[in-house]
Amino acid sequence: MSMRVIPDQDQPSAAIEISLEKPLLDYDLLQLEQPTPRDVDAVLVSQGFRDLVDDARGVLTDLLTHSGLEITQLTGAICPGDDEVYRPGLWIVVRDPHAAAKKTLPGAIQERIAVAATELSKRLQLA
Secondary structure (H helix, E strand, C coil): CEEEEEECCCCCEEEEEEECCCCEHHHCECCCCECCHHHHHHHHCCHHHHHHHHHHHHHHHHHHCCCCCEEEEEEEEEEECCCCCEEEEEEEEEECCCCCCCCCCCHHHHHHHHHHHHHHHHHCCCC
């Protein structure tokens, strides 16, 4: 599993990109590597992937409940791989509604987001 936390410049939010790199039998997501981005689209609209997004939202909501952070976007993503293939993934945007507007999130909050993303990956067995 490849995961990146990307803080938004001059905004109190950060994006999390999680590329799926191993089959997820529970979600009937077996063939993840695709030759073109268009081929990943079929995976992103499958019932199994929609179930994964729903489960991810529930787990992440639970993880962020007492953090003061909120999910503003959780959707599918097309993630390019190093080996010239494309994979489906999760794209999540987390925001701190209490942070100053037009300011990048402090490092401690970015770290909290990274910890939540890692725990999400563990709970859904993405890693």
